[in-house]
Each structure stands twice: as structure tokens, then as C-alpha cells.
Amino acid sequence: MTRKMKASILHSVTALLVGSAIVIIGTLSVSAASSGATGAAGIQPASEQSSGDKPAAWSRFRGPNGSGLAQTSALPVEMGPDQNVIWKTELPPGHSSPILSTDHIFLTAFAGDLLFTYCLNRETGEVLWRREAPKSRTERIDPRNSPASPSPVTDGENVYVFFADFGILSYDLEGNERWRHELGPFNNLYGMGASPILVDDKVVLVCDQGTDSYVVALAKKDGVVVWKTDRPEASSGHSTPILWQQEGEPAQLLVPGSFFLTAYTVDTGEKIWWVSGLSFEMKSTPVIHNGVIFVNGYGSPINQPGNHVEMPPFEEALTEYDGDGDGYLSRAEVAGTQAASWYDFVDRHQDGQMDLADWNYLLAALASTNGMLAVRLGGSGDMTDESVIWSYHRAVPQLPSPLVYEDVLYMVNDGGIVTSFDAATGEVLDQGRLQGAVDSYYASPVAADGKIYFLSELGLQAVIEPGGALEVATVNDFDDLSYATPAIADGRIYLRTRGALYCLGLE
Numbered sequence: 001m002t003r004k005m006k007a008s009i010l011h012s013v014t015a016l017l018v019g020s021a022i023v024i025i026g027t028l029s030v031s032a033a034s035s036g037a038t039g040a041a042g043i044q045p046a047s048e049q050s051s052g053d054k055p056a057a058w059s060r061f062r063g064p065n066g067s068g069l070a071q072t073s074a075l076p077v078e079m080g081p082d083q084n085v086i087w088k089t090e091l092p093p094g095h096s097s098p099i100l101s102t103d104h105i106f107l108t109a110f111a112g113d114l115l116f117t118y119c120l121n122r123e124t125g126e127v128l129w130r131r132e133a134p135k136s137r138t139e140r141i142d143p144r145n146s147p148a149s150p151s152p153v154t155d156g157e158n159v160y161v162f163f164a165d166f167g168i169l170s171y172d173l174e175g176n177e178r179w180r181h182e183l184g185p186f187n188n189l190y191g192m193g194a195s196p197i198l199v200d201d202k203v204v205l206v207c208d209q210g211t212d213s214y215v216v217a218l219a220k221k222d223g224v225v226v227w228k229t230d231r232p233e234a235s236s237g238h239s240t241p242i243l244w245q246q247e248g249e250p251a252q253l254l255v256p257g258s259f260f261l262t263a264y265t266v267d268t269g270e271k272i273w274w275v276s277g278l279s280f281e282m283k284s285t286p287v288i289h290n291g292v293i294f295v296n297g298y299g300s301p302i303n304q305p306g307n308h309v310e311m312p313p314f315e316e317a318l319t320e321y322d323g324d325g326d327g328y329l330s331r332a333e334v335a336g337t338q339a340a341s342w343y344d345f346v347d348r349h350q351d352g353q354m355d356l357a358d359w360n361y362l363l364a365a366l367a368s369t370n371g372m373l374a375v376r377l378g379g380s381g382d383m384t385d386e387s388v389i390w391s392y393h394r395a396v397p398q399l400p401s402p403l404v405y406e407d408v409l410y411m412v413n414d415g416g417i418v419t420s421f422d423a424a425t426g427e428v429l430d431q432g433r434l435q436g437a438v439d440s441y442y443a444s445p446v447a448a449d450g451k452i453y454f455l456s457e458l459g460l461q462a463v464i465e466p467g468g469a470l471e472v473a474t475v476n477d478f479d480d481l482s483y484a485t486p487a488i489a490d491g492r493i494y495l496r497t498r499g500a501l502y503c504l505g506l507e
Contacts, residue, residue, distance in 0.1 A: 003445050019288040026416040042478040042506030058100040058487040060193040062444060066285045068403045070448040070488035077241030079504045081478045086503040087125035095483040098494040098501060101156045104173060108161055109149040115147060118445055119175060125503055129175035139164045151195040160203050166194035168203060179223035187211060189344060193238030199251060199266045202226055208237040208257055210348035215255060217269060229269035234258045235348060238284040244288060244377055254296050256282040259303035259368060261375060273379040275387055279303060280365035284397060289423055292389060296372040296411055303370045305393050309338045311366060316360040328353035334400050370396045372411060374426060390426030395419055401444040405452060406466040410443050420468040429468030436475035438479060439464035442483045455482050459497055
């Protein structure tokens with residue numbers, strides 16, 4: 001399939017889905033945006049809230065604005081179950097990351113069919129309280145997911161948690177329930193995974209799923225809906241959003257989703273600008289550096305450049321495959337085609353009847369391309385041509401989020417291949433596996449104090465120095481499964497394994 005054909009398919013198919021065109025970005029490309037174009041009306045990029053200069057407490061997933069960065073010193077290089085442990089607290093499993101306030105740590109967990117919110121003392125690791133969440137149903141989840149995957153968020157006075165089996169709950173620091181807001185049921189093939197964030201006086205949650213995707217803002221004080229915006233183009237994702245604010249303008253909510261990166265105003269949820277060219281499945285949280293947002297997405301091996309598969313338009317497919325003539329395509333009717341192997345992904349109502357919308361989504365998904373995109377922030381409307389600076393399409397992560405540290409962009413894919421880039425140009429500085437920590441990766445890298453930490457599924461923590469080289473300084477073995485992204489603050493690393501939460505630091 002040629003580039004022109006792919007772009008044509010994406011344009012026509014996505015227009016049917018959401019009324020917008022999709023543009024395929026090549027295998028490795030640099031656009032005119034890199035020459036200093038600032039988008040519509042000469043908008044200049046504002047300083048990003050994820051700047052590592054003065055980060056707040058690690059109060060949300062991946063810390064200050066999802067950056068994975070902290071300003072602290074005296075962090076350990078060597079650590080483990082018996083080394084540089086300040087304290088260790090055994091906990092039930094859960095994939096949510098530890099979230100910090102000044103004196104507390106919050107996380108979620110599950111035990112059998114029970115769902116819990118935990119609050120620990122930051123200094124001692126003592127469990128101060130545990131609250132069981134209501135459970136109105138049991139959502140379907142992928143084996144790699146868990147019913148306690150979304151991370152809490154806190155403003156230092158209250159904590160807010162999301163469980164897909166119920167909705168959002170808020171507790172005060174003593175564990176008293178303040179309010180609850182039911183959401184769902186959901187129809188995400190993998191289960192829900194996006195974490196809530198706080199914006200001014202609102203709790204914001206992205207709920208991307210097979211159908212009826214949306215982003216919702218609730219009032220922090222009582223959980224009442226402030227606004228809700230549909231996301232008809234989005235399906236099967238769980239990226240946690242980040243914020244960006246242009247000087248003198250309201251903050252914007254930046255949300256990766258199927259095919260598009262979209263910016264919304266946080267005040268009303270109005271769609272402001274968007275960029276196309278993303279994967280049909282988006283799970284990572286983007287990061288911002290020097291007015292540029294870096295966003296990665298991976299769908300499948302078929303979405304690699306050169307591997308794309310063609311399928312006919314729906315009317316032709318009906319003529320060829322619709323044996324019973326009912327105007328739908330069942331799994332049996334498309335047996336032996338690419339549609340059969342993707343049936344669970346694209347039968348978005350999960351009713352065993354693929355209709356026109358499902359088929360168009362299949363075509364758009366097949367035509368999308370795995371990639372890391374660097375996008376200039378700001379603008380109005382479709383900013384794809386003006387704002388995509390560079391893109392890269394090899395060894396792209398599906399789950400781990402990227403990291404920018406000292407002007408170098410890092411990404412680790414699920415299979416453990418790490419790539420470092422010059423963030424400004426997209427030049428690859430190094431690529432390979434981390435020696436001594438060759439494994440699968442679900443947690444995202446974090447960095448502070450001149451150290452970058454990668455945590456693998458088997459609990460192998462590789463530490464490297466900044467600069468782009470991937471030489472491993474040490475590998476620490478925590479001897480337990482690890483899926484949660486660590487938190488860093490005040491000379492401490494808070495690392496969660498399947499069975500415990502560690503506070504690690506130099507004595």
C-alpha cells in the first residue's frame with residue numbers, strides 16, 4: 001500500500017467516523033514545523049507546567065504534569081529488598097502508582113473481588129486507613145491490566161480515585177468519604193486504565209472505550225458534572241492527559257486518543273485544536289519539553305511502515321463476505337481475512353455483527369501507523385501540517401510513557417528496547433536493551449538527581465546516567481513483579497511491587 005493510498009483511506013474512513021481527515025506521517029520524517037513555525041496566528045508556545053524547575057509534590061500519575069521528573073537530590077543508585085530500604089509495607093496487588101502529598105501516600109489495590117483505597121504515612125509506611133470501594137459490576141479486563149490500575153490524584157487536602165467497576169470517589173485525609181459519582185459500565189476491550197487528574201476546581205477523567213468515549217470534568221467539592229465532551233473518534237485507549245497553558249490564556253487539556261491528539265479548554269471542554277497521525281490505540285501519557293509535546297502510540301505489527309494490509313470498502317466486503325445477506329458481517333463470514341483476527345478490536349458493540357461504522361474503524365485502524373510524534377503546541381483546528389516537527393516509527397512503546405531529561409527523549413517499549421533521541425531534532429542517540437535488565441516493561445521511566453530509572457516487569461531496576469547513552473550503571477533486583485511507575489520526592493523513591501511498597505533512600 002502506497003503512502004498516498006493510506007492517506008486516502010484514512011481521510012475518507014475517518015471522515016465517516018468523526019468528520020475529520022487523518023494524515024499518515026512517514027517512517028521517519030521532519031516537517032516544516034521544525035523551522036520555527038508556531039501554528040495559527042503566530043501563537044508562541046508557553047512555558048509548560050511539566051517543567052522540572054519547580055515541580056509540585058508527586059500528586060498525580062507520573063508526578064508533575066505527568067513528566068516523570070522530580071527536583072531532589074541524594075537519590076540512591078543501588079537499592080533492593082535489603083539495601084537502602086527506609087521502610088517496606090506489604091500490600092495487596094494493584095497496578096496503580098503511589099501518589100504523594102506532604103505527609104501521605106495514596107494508592108489503590110484489590111483482594112479477590114474487593115477494591116480498596118489505601119493511605120499510608122510517608123515517613124513510616126504505616127497504613128493510616130483503608131477504605132473499600134463500592135462495586136456495582138465487574139468490568140472485563142485484559143490479563144495485563146488490573147481492577148486497580150488507575151492511580152489516585154490528590155490536592156493535599158483530599159484524594160480522588162477511579163475504579164472502573166464503580167466510578168470516582170473522594171476521601172479526605174482521615175478517610176472520610178466526601179462524595180461518590182458512578183460511571184460506566186464501560187466496553188473497553190482491555191479494561192479502563194486512565195487516571196484522573198485535577199484542574200483548578202475540577203476532577204477530569206478520560207473515558208475512552210469501544211463506543212461512546214468521552215472526557216468528563218466533575219466539581220472537586222461535590223462530584224457534580226461541570227462538563228462532559230464526547231470523543232466519537234476514540235476507541236480502546238487509556239492515556240492519562242496532561243495540561244498546557246499559553247500565557248494569558250486558559251489552560252488546555254491535552255488528550256491522546258485513537259488517531260488524534262486533541263486539546264480541550266479546561267473551563268468548558270470545548271475542542272480547540274488537534275493533530276492526526278496517531279495510532280488507533282493510545283495508552284501512554286505524553287510529555288512536554290520546550291513547547292513541544294511528545295506522544296507515542298503502538299497498535300500492532302501490521303501498523304509498522306511497510307506492513308500495512310489492504311481491505312475493501314464495506315459495500316465490496318458485503319458483496320464478497322455477507323453470506324446470509326443481512327447487511328452485517330459475522331466472525332464466521334470474514335474467516336480467513338484480516339478482519340477475523342481483528343474482530344474483537346473492531347466489533348465495538350461486541351454484538352457479533354460488524355456494521356459500516358465497525359468496518360470503517362477497521363480500515364482506519366489498519367491504515368494507522370505506530371509512532372513517536374513531536375508536536376509543536378498551540379493553534380486552532382487541524383494543526384497536523386503546521387505542528388508535527390518529527391516522527392519516528394521503530395521500537396515504539398504501547399504502554400510505557402516517554403521521558404525527557406536534560407534535552408534527551410527516552411522511550412522503552414514493552415519488549416525492553418530503549419531508544420534515546422535528541423528531543424529537538426529526533427536524531428537517534430542510542431538504541432538497545434538495558435544490559436542486565438532484559439525483560440518486558442510496563443512501568444514508565446522516571447528521573448531525578450542525574451539518574452534515570454527503568455523498572456521491568458520482573459522487578460529489575462536499571463539505572464543509567466543522562467546524556468543519551470544507554471550504559472547501565474547498576475541493576476537492582478526487587479525479586480517481585482512490578483507494573484506501577486515509581487514516585488520520587490525529597491530524596492526518596494517510592495517503588496511498588498506486586499506485594500509491597502518500598503520507600504528507598506540513603507540513610
